[in-house]
Amino acid sequence: MTIINGYRRRQRAYWILTAFLALLLAVLAAVSMIYGNTIYNPQTIFRVLSGESIQGATFTILTLRLPRTLAGVLCGLAFGMAGNTFQKLLGNPLASPDIIGVTAGSSAAAVFAILFLHLSGAWVSALAVTSGLLVSALIYLLARSGGYSNGKLILTGIGAQAFLNALISWMLLKASEYDVGNALRWLSGSLNGVSLSDIPRLAAIVFLSGFALFLLHRHLAVLQLGTSHAVTLGLPVFASRIGLILFSLLLIAFSTAVSGPIASVAFLSGPIAARLSRSGQTNLLCSGLVGAILVVASDLVAQYALPARYPVGVVTGILGAPYLIWLLLSINRKGEQ
Numbered sequence: 001m002t003i004i005n006g007y008r009r010r011q012r013a014y015w016i017l018t019a020f021l022a023l024l025l026a027v028l029a030a031v032s033m034i035y036g037n038t039i040y041n042p043q044t045i046f047r048v049l050s051g052e053s054i055q056g057a058t059f060t061i062l063t064l065r066l067p068r069t070l071a072g073v074l075c076g077l078a079f080g081m082a083g084n085t086f087q088k089l090l091g092n093p094l095a096s097p098d099i100i101g102v103t104a105g106s107s108a109a110a111v112f113a114i115l116f117l118h119l120s121g122a123w124v125s126a127l128a129v130t131s132g133l134l135v136s137a138l139i140y141l142l143a144r145s146g147g148y149s150n151g152k153l154i155l156t157g158i159g160a161q162a163f164l165n166a167l168i169s170w171m172l173l174k175a176s177e178y179d180v181g182n183a184l185r186w187l188s189g190s191l192n193g194v195s196l197s198d199i200p201r202l203a204a205i206v207f208l209s210g211f212a213l214f215l216l217h218r219h220l221a222v223l224q225l226g227t228s229h230a231v232t233l234g235l236p237v238f239a240s241r242i243g244l245i246l247f248s249l250l251l252i253a254f255s256t257a258v259s260g261p262i263a264s265v266a267f268l269s270g271p272i273a274a275r276l277s278r279s280g281q282t283n284l285l286c287s288g289l290v291g292a293i294l295v296v297a298s299d300l301v302a303q304y305a306l307p308a309r310y311p312v313g314v315v316t317g318i319l320g321a322p323y324l325i326w327l328l329l330s331i332n333r334k335g336e337q
Helices: 002-034 042-049 057-090 102-115 122-144 150-174 177-187 196-215 217-223 227-232 237-259 265-277 284-305 312-336
Strands: none
Touching: 002 042, 002 057, 002 265, 002 284, 042 057, 057 150, 057 196, 057 217, 057 237, 057 265, 057 284, 102 122, 102 150, 102 177, 102 237, 122 150, 122 237, 150 177, 196 217, 196 237, 196 284, 217 227, 217 237, 227 237, 265 284, 265 312, 284 312
């Protein structure tokens, strides 16, 4: 009975935390809609969203603030859930999509499309999604040759990341200086170019893939025990691993195609959610909410709290750098002990 009561208490605490994070995200999203060069009261925003035309407010709210806020929430959810899934599945806090080469595949294709094919909008997004999935599949196939292991997948991904980043640097050097600015803005991770037409497709992918990951989260919890334990418990290990990776990749690829590779969100969300919840769960929903909070809050800081306006990825990158250094030092100390 004591064990059951303890389990119920942890579950209750987890859902209270989830509700608090959702409320905090709603507050930040409201601030993002209200605050700017012109401050609109909630009544004006509701009138515009309900279809009323108000000079000045309609353009600002529907064309600028609403797409930016929705993209920040959806991309943050996607990066948070995907990053947490990769880290739990591979059993390593360094196994984040923006460290093991997943986002670099999308970035390389997008930069090539912008600089050399002179494409924009939906074409860049389509190439980014396709390339991200293909590069991820190649990394997985390379990691499987000679026997699969999580450590081998991480090292293969880090090598692919280094190669693709070098390729991106080469393309930036070879391209016309007039096109480099657009590519750099995309690479830094920005919500500036998002339009309402991007939102329905992104929302569909986030909710469908997120729901699929939620259904698979019990499989993820079993996989964390190790492959031998998972096989003993009757889990279809290969199918479960492929499903978790595939839906996580869809989240990363489509969100990166919309906003660019927003640095460190996928890397930070899972550890922050785990530290807050202390529940021992896979923390999928909490990680997604933490990711969305990081993106929306960082975008507010990047737009209004600094001397100049910066892409959101600049702020999230600054947040992620100290944690990465601390994590590497911690891993090094454990290896020496």
